[in-house]
Amino acid sequence: MTPPALKAEIIAIGTELLMGEVVNSNAAYLSQELAQIGIDVYYHAVVGDNPPRIREIFETALRRSNILLVTGGLGPTDDDLTIAALAEMMNTPLVCDPQSETRIRQYFITRDMPMSDTNLKQALRPDDAEVIENPVGTAPGVYWDITQKVATKGWGQGVKIIAAMPGVPREMTAMWTQTVLPRLLTMQTSPSVLATRFLKFVGIGESMLAEKLRDLMAQATPTVSPYVGQAEVKIRIAVKAATQAEGMAQIEPVETEILNRVGAYCYGKDDDTLESVVGEMLLSQKLTLAVAESCTGGLVSHRLTNVPGSSAYTRLNVVTYSNIAKEKMLEIPQEVIQQHGAVSEAVAAAMAEGIGTKIQTDIGLAITGIAGPTGGSDEKPVGLAYIGLARLGETPRVKKVTVNPNYAREQIKTWFSQYALYYLRQFLLEE
Amino acid sequence: MTPPALKAEIIAIGTELLMGEVVNSNAAYLSQELAQIGIDVYYHAVVGDNPPRIREIFETALRRSNILLVTGGLGPTDDDLTIAALAEMMNTPLVCDPQSETRIRQYFITRDMPMSDTNLKQALRPDDAEVIENPVGTAPGVYWDITQKVATKGWGQGVKIIAAMPGVPREMTAMWTQTVLPRLLTMQTSPSVLATRFLKFVGIGESMLAEKLRDLMAQATPTVSPYVGQAEVKIRIAVKAATQAEGMAQIEPVETEILNRVGAYCYGKDDDTLESVVGEMLLSQKLTLAVAESCTGGLVSHRLTNVPGSSAYTRLNVVTYSNIAKEKMLEIPQEVIQQHGAVSEAVAAAMAEGIGTKIQTDIGLAITGIAGPTGGSDEKPVGLAYIGLARLGETPRVKKVTVNPNYAREQIKTWFSQYALYYLRQFLLEE
Numbered sequence: 062m063t064p065p066a067l068k069a070e071i072i073a074i075g076t077e078l079l080m081g082e083v084v085n086s087n088a089a090y091l092s093q094e095l096a097q098i099g100i101d102v103y104y105h106a107v108v109g110d111n112p113p114r115i116r117e118i119f120e121t122a123l124r125r126s127n128i129l130l131v132t133g134g135l136g137p138t139d140d141d142l143t144i145a146a147l148a149e150m151m152n153t154p155l156v157c158d159p160q161s162e163t164r165i166r167q168y169f170i171t172r173d174m175p176m177s178d179t180n181l182k183q184a185l186r187p188d189d190a191e192v193i194e195n196p197v198g199t200a201p202g203v204y205w206d207i208t209q210k211v212a213t214k215g216w217g218q219g220v221k222i223i224a225a226m227p228g229v230p231r232e233m234t235a236m237w238t239q240t241v242l243p244r245l246l247t248m249q250t251s252p253s254v255l256a257t258r259f260l261k262f263v264g265i266g267e268s269m270l271a272e273k274l275r276d277l278m279a280q281a282t283p284t285v286s287p288y289v290g291q292a293e294v295k296i297r298i299a300v301k302a303a304t305q306a307e308g309m310a311q312i313e314p315v316e317t318e319i320l321n322r323v324g325a326y327c328y329g330k331d332d333d334t335l336e337s338v339v340g341e342m343l344l345s346q347k348l349t350l351a352v353a354e355s356c357t358g359g360l361v362s363h364r365l366t367n368v369p370g371s372s373a374y375t376r377l378n379v380v381t382y383s384n385i386a387k388e389k390m391l392e393i394p395q396e397v398i399q400q401h402g403a404v405s406e407a408v409a410a411a412m413a414e415g416i417g418t419k420i421q422t423d424i425g426l427a428i429t430g431i432a433g434p435t436g437g438s439d440e441k442p443v444g445l446a447y448i449g450l451a452r453l454g455e456t457p458r459v460k461k462v463t464v465n466p467n468y469a470r471e472q473i474k475t476w477f478s479q480y481a482l483y484y485l486r487q488f489l490l491e492e
Numbered sequence: 493m494t495p496p497a498l499k500a501e502i503i504a505i506g507t508e509l510l511m512g513e514v515v516n517s518n519a520a521y522l523s524q525e526l527a528q529i530g531i532d533v534y535y536h537a538v539v540g541d542n543p544p545r546i547r548e549i550f551e552t553a554l555r556r557s558n559i560l561l562v563t564g565g566l567g568p569t570d571d572d573l574t575i576a577a578l579a580e581m582m583n584t585p586l587v588c589d590p591q592s593e594t595r596i597r598q599y600f601i602t603r604d605m606p607m608s609d610t611n612l613k614q615a616l617r618p619d620d621a622e623v624i625e626n627p628v629g630t631a632p633g634v635y636w637d638i639t640q641k642v643a644t645k646g647w648g649q650g651v652k653i654i655a656a657m658p659g660v661p662r663e664m665t666a667m668w669t670q671t672v673l674p675r676l677l678t679m680q681t682s683p684s685v686l687a688t689r690f691l692k693f694v695g696i697g698e699s700m701l702a703e704k705l706r707d708l709m710a711q712a713t714p715t716v717s718p719y720v721g722q723a724e725v726k727i728r729i730a731v732k733a734a735t736q737a738e739g740m741a742q743i744e745p746v747e748t749e750i751l752n753r754v755g756a757y758c759y760g761k762d763d764d765t766l767e768s769v770v771g772e773m774l775l776s777q778k779l780t781l782a783v784a785e786s787c788t789g790g791l792v793s794h795r796l797t798n799v800p801g802s803s804a805y806t807r808l809n810v811v812t813y814s815n816i817a818k819e820k821m822l823e824i825p826q827e828v829i830q831q832h833g834a835v836s837e838a839v840a841a842a843m844a845e846g847i848g849t850k851i852q853t854d855i856g857l858a859i860t861g862i863a864g865p866t867g868g869s870d871e872k873p874v875g876l877a878y879i880g881l882a883r884l885g886e887t888p889r890v891k892k893v894t895v896n897p898n899y900a901r902e903q904i905k906t907w908f909s910q911y912a913l914y915y916l917r918q919f920l921l922e923e
Contacts, residue, residue: 079533081523082719082728085516088538092512102510103545107519107536114534121552268568272608278570287569288508289660297513352811358797359790362811366789367902369865377817379810380793386808386851390821420817434800467628471798472662 067220067248069100070126072118074134074143075228076109087132087233094237098246099253099301100128110134115146123207124217128245133228135200137179143225144185144203151210153187161192161201168199193224193240198232204241220248253301256308258316258330259288260296263483265326267294273322283315292479293335328486335482336364342489343374348423350485352378353391353416355403356430356446360478377420381412391415404429404441410457413449424488425451428481432473433466442466446477450488460484498651498679500531501557503549505565505574506659507540518563518664525668529677530685530732531559541565546577554638555648559676564659566631568610574656575616575634582641584618592623592632599630624655624671629663635672651679684732687739689747689761690719691727694914696757698725704753714746723910724766759917766913767795773920774805779854781916783809784822784847786834787861787877791909808851812843822846835860835872841888844880855919856882859912863904864897873897877908881919891915 071088078085088105095102103126108118115134122129134143148155161184169176183200186192193202203225211221224241226233262270267287271278274296277285283300298315302308320327329338343350354361362378365371381387384398393411401407409429417425430446437443444466451457464476502519509516519536526533534557539549546565553560565574579586592615600607614631617623624633634656642652655672657664693701698718702709705727708716714731729746733739751758760769774781785792793809796802812818815829824842832838840860848856861877868874875897882888895907 073536078520079523079536080527081520081525084520085536089509089512089515092510094512096511103540103542104549105504105510105516105536105538109534111534118535266605268608268611269606271569271610286507286571288513354790357794358802358806359785359793359809359811362790363788363794363905366811366813367905369901371789372813372867375789375811375813377810377812377814377821378790379808379821380790380797380806381808382797382803382806383808389851390808390810420820436803465628469662470800474794474798 066253067100067128067245068126069095069102069128069130070122071102071105072122072129072131073105073107073228074110074115074131075107076111076140078107078133079109083228087228087230090230090234091130091132091237094242095130096255096257098242099255100245110140110142112142112146112149115142116150119147119150119223120216123211123221127220127222129221129223130241131223131225132233135183135202135225135227137177137183137199141182144187147203147205147223147225148187151187151207153189153210155185156188157181157184158186158192158201159184161186164194164201165199193226193236195227195232196235196239198227198229200227200232202226202236202240204244253303254305254308255299256302256305256312257297257299258309258312260298260316260319260327261290261329261333262294262296262323262326263292263328263335263479265294265323270294270296270323270326274319277315277318283312285315285319292476328483334364334368335479335486337368339482339486339489340365340368340371340374342486344370346489348489349374349376350424350426351376351416351420351422353412353425353427354378354380355382355387355412355428356432357428357474357477357481358382358432360474361426361428361481364478364482376422377416379416387412391419402441404431404445404447406447406459406461409447409449409459410451411449413451413457413459417451417453421453423453424485425449425453425457426481426485427451428477430462430477432470432477434470437466444468444473446480448481448484450484458488498531498559498676499557500526500533500559500561501553502533502536503553503560503562504536504538504659505541505546505562506538507542507571509538509564510540514659518659518661521661521665522561522563522668525673526561527686528688529673531676541571541573543573543577543580546573547581550578550581550654551647554642554652558651558653560652560654561672562654562656563664566614566633566656566658568608568614568630570610572613575618578634578636578654578656579618582618582638584620584641586616587619588612588615589617589623589632590615592617595625595632596630624657624667626658626663627666627670629658629660631658631663633657633667633671635675684734685736685739686730686732687736687743688728688730689740689743691729691747691750691758692760692764693725693727693754693757694723694759694766694910696725696754701725701727701754701757705750708746708749714743716746716750723907759914765795765799766910766917768799770913770917770920771796771799771802771805773917775801777920779920780805780807781855781857782807782847782851782853784843784856784858785809785811786813786818786843786859787863788859788905788908788912789813789863791905792857792859792912795909795913807853808847810847818843822850833872835862835876835878837878837890837892840878840880840890841882842880844882844888844890848882848884852884854884855916856880856884856888857912857916858882859908861893861908863901863908865901868897875899875904877911879912879915881915889919 190205205223288295412427413425427449433443444464448460462480621636636654719726843858844856858880864874875895879891893911
């Protein structure tokens, strides 16, 4: 009989987290890591630098989980209380770890920095705990197998391990990678890892996607679940399997089925972004692009140039915020702007044509709209934009888009840029 | 006798948090908000979409805290279980809230989007709970005073309130600001609030700042602490006081002392951004600005136009990524680029002069550099940039900046844009 799968719980200690001065990104990092090696995480907890409350959190966690990954509270100051609270809870004396003491002294000597006595507090560890070396800072961690002690106290059954690491992300990740993860891998009794695939969608809402995938979302395995992203929706397909390869083999038919149903809205997977996908298409089709933006103020250009190697297809982008700039830079006749208004199908078309012609790129992309919070009217409200796309020497095409006018200005810009890149992708697909 | 101060606990619900796919930034936001109104937060908890575990977390929280702020699990899909789990725990039937139903239907009608039946699940609320309107999405929240019910169950004493809000940050913050916060303010019994002031610095590192403020950072109250931000350092001054006004009065002399010592590097406070500060200076000095970017790819322009009202000083910005664009758009002689290279003091100067002249703005700002990961050389490594600033008709000035070449491309772009705006501020100060 295989033993039950290990459950882990992630506990962060530090009043700065409860004050909201620091976001608990460590919990997300460790959760991702644990998911990849098939250890379930059912709870995260955050508690301040307060021994009775630290102890309460640990007792609760030991009753329901096997592995307690603890971050924070290992520093040299008086409010760093993790190790002392743990030792007291388990009725275990603290001893000074001679190797830790040497390393701490050495750390200050090699950096030519004065050491204060409080730093030596960091060399203390519970009597029968092991020290986790800190390759990038002074605070050592503690790896403590308390299986026997917990059983004696009647606090829970099975393996009980506490791994205490610093709250500074780079120190925590260094200790996790070099010491804690390898140890957990050797004791990992679960036969499975988690394989995942994210599919990314634009132009379809979460509830409509859920409607079309209801039967797949209801099935037990692989699981299919929606996530709302920044101006996009993601679908995650996930399955537990013995290996990543076996997991991906189970994911593949589900992915194919999803793409059969709603593939028209899917622009990419996993780490793809709209700008990286569009960039690859431009590269492979050997096309150059020029962008004329108004309401997005440079965001489309910024996103396109976030892609390494984007200089291969980027020549010139312009932000023609004023009418005079539209006229002078893109040679849009004053009458067109006067007759239709700067936010119009006619101007979007003229901008796309104008920017492409200006620098003789294969494609011109343009966007003009109203990002708010002011500048809207009944006829042309905040959230309205027109996106123009033109092949050099051909008639431009224009799409109208509307975004929730209650969104903040930056958010509206984000949505506009998302639509601009989405329609650019459609345009490149049709070529 | 004053009643004991209220204690709040922040509970996030969602398996995506336990998988590490989402960072729990909501907890940090709500913690900051609660600190400002003097409500203590002793715990954060995260639990997955699992009714028995959701219930366990709530029972524990009700025993030790008065106000449970809950985020997540209010969506339309089958794994959004918060409201149902709460109702079951309190033995309270769910009813359909007619106003919520109307609003949800209206939401889809005004956006011309098809509604699925699952969306109506979001109109359910516990019988005696109130609905919190969602001004920016479909999921309503729930505000539920369960003081009597909890007392009957023997789960704890005193005021017991549950406020359930969506996990999407913009929806949560809208509900918090418009509904939950005002209600908590009316019941707030704590004798003290936390008053804070953030000062923001560019051009000086955290350790140098700490060195210059060491004595202030050692004092007990007001507390002075450094925070590392995105390409900037913040100093927080904080103090507990009976009112915000009393707190700010204690903060003021400390703020003055800090500015006396390191004010040269301080660009603003609290919600200020470099782009908002620069925007205000341009407005008050009645100046217009044009920007020519190369390596930042539109980010400087994007940031400047994130400020509402930026159309008052923005005419035209260009991203001249290619040499041909620099030549054609900014009329930089081919020889200058050939002789000095595109990343050079001479080209930065010519770009700043060229863009200002092109559209006749008062000031031209330019940046050219190497954002990586490729394109660097021994002489001109990744992380090098030149920033040019020119008054119309005057000789341009150029600053050279270097950024850690090990940073990721986007991070290098962020630092470059920060320096560009920082030097623009210096330039405007000197005018």
